[in-house]
Amino acid sequence: MTPSLEPYLISNLATLCLLVGLAFIVRVVRRSRLWSEAATSLWRRRRLALCVLGVYFAIALLDSVAWKGGVPEDAVGVLPNAPYSAIDRIFLGSSESSYSAPFAEVEFYGGRPLRYPGAHPLGTDIIGRDVLFMALKGARVALLIGALTSLIAIPLALMFGVGAGYFGGRFDDFVFFLISTLASMPGLLLLIALIMAMGRGTLSVCVALGVTSWVGFCRLSRAETLKLRELDYVRAARVLGVSELGIIFRHILPNLAHLIVITFVLMFSGLVLSEAVLSWLGIGVEGSWGQMIDGARNELSREPIVWWNIAAAGSALFALILAVNAVGDAVRDVLDPRTLRDAP
């Protein structure tokens, strides 16, 4: 295996690209009055939710950068030649051999002394892994699923929806055939079939979720395009001699922007939740909160009850989705020109 193809390097590279992209967006936002005003207004409305999102994002970034070497070779369960991310390194070798309650000094069953007494704020799971560590690892998976799937589904929906609405005719018929076909199949079965066909893994889960979730937004964008197409400014653009693609990119898509934002946010939280469902069915993504919840299913019937595993995964999921929805709501208020206030 050549070093350039190793997954951890790809992940590092992707993180770098993400950061560069982010810096570019920040620069654009700072230069434009409209966008910087929108950003300020967004910050004023949803400080807490944005902070929560920031924390999740930071954790995901720290978990995306990995490198080799520099690990204590004598620690339990540590492979000296494997790449470890920044988050991994914090918790490296901190595992126990079985359940431990939060901040416990001894094992939950049996009462044998722990290797690191009092060092697990959220306890450990059945094979002694730190639950806080696993909950933190889940952030990257959740953000990856939400973002990657939206990046697949939204352009797909826009391409078909705007195309069908704008050009109509045969293409519209074709898109409607596609939509009806997809809508006539039970979503979950199609999802499972797609994942089985493509093989398990993060990318195939994202593609499968994307393919099954673009239909709703496609209908919405088609309907909205049908409305926009007949508006005078689109007709005026046509009279001015603007090309069809020019009209779509300059006049139709910007006027769909608020729909795109709202859909992205609603989809994002919905997708993270769908992944939890898939994990519960045993075909989710490795290391997700859904898998933690799935693994904790039987622990709730133990005596005494093991609650910290499901509580950690559930709260992490809940907080992320609440924050995303709150921010999305505010973004729509800020960006929609119909709710935009006059500049003072």
Added chain:
Amino acid sequence: MSRLLEIRDLRTSFPGERGRGPQARVHVVDGVSFDLDRGEVLALVGESGSGKSITALSALRLVPKPGRVVSGEVRFEGRNLLELSVGEMRRIRGKRIAMIFQEPMTALNPVLRVGDQVVEAIQLHEPVSRAVARDRVRALFAEVGIPDPEDRLDAYPHQLSGGLKQRVMIAMALSTRPEILIADEPTTALDVTIQAQILGLLRNLQRDRGTAILLITHDLGIVNELADRVAVMYAGRLVELAPRTQLFSNPLHPYTRGLLASIPALATPGARLHEIPGVVPSAGHWPTGCRFAPRCSERFEPCEAQDPAEATREGGRRVYCHLIAPSASGAASGATSALVRPHHKGGR
């Protein structure tokens, strides 16, 4: 005077109610011909559904689907626009022939600054830099009477009033110095005082720049203020085309007479306002022969049987009515309406 735009026997059709067969198509514009000279204002007048907007859109080849131009010619400086390629047509639209719409509220993209929208219109047709285009827009805004043009450049449409938006639209239409401006009911959606301002603006622009204006309206008051010549349309056909003064002083077609008699300002104060009985038949339900015949108080046998022939009079005047003798020869010209009276009485 050279002919800038010649429309010959234009026919535009839409699918009828029953299916998609070619026989079922309805001719919404049915054999309309007229010319537009340089620097002239021609008003296209008619009730709703008479086909005046579709006539203008046909000339630009922008008939909304599933409608299409079936036959005829639209010659712009001698070239038939209906035979040009899509790319050639796009270079003419906006650059040589521009159009403004009835509803200024929706005619500007709400998410773009108005200045940028006009800048883009200029850059679409001319290879000028943004800064140069912006300077031109500033001058244009001043020319169309927008106060504080510098500030308005960066305004969004929702920050402007209806009158200002319509001025921006006019500025955008004029930004590439077109030879023809098609104004589709440019003042219908505006307050009366703003209407007067916009009409004054259009008149000044036409005088200063020599832009020909094809004015589409149903408001004869606007026609009287602005037009040089008037083409009256009814049910997809031209019924009368005449210089404005002649049309208002001596309308020949019964429909034109009815329209003029319906204007409150011209009617006797206190008297009951004239109305034309009935409504315009909808497209596809047009009668044979003269289409106005069922509502015409002066109809006689030939009206419902055959299409009226074209009658020409001096000054390029054209009328389509069985009451009007086709040739301009003899005593018929001039005192036509007096002459047709006995004829019409005989018909009853």
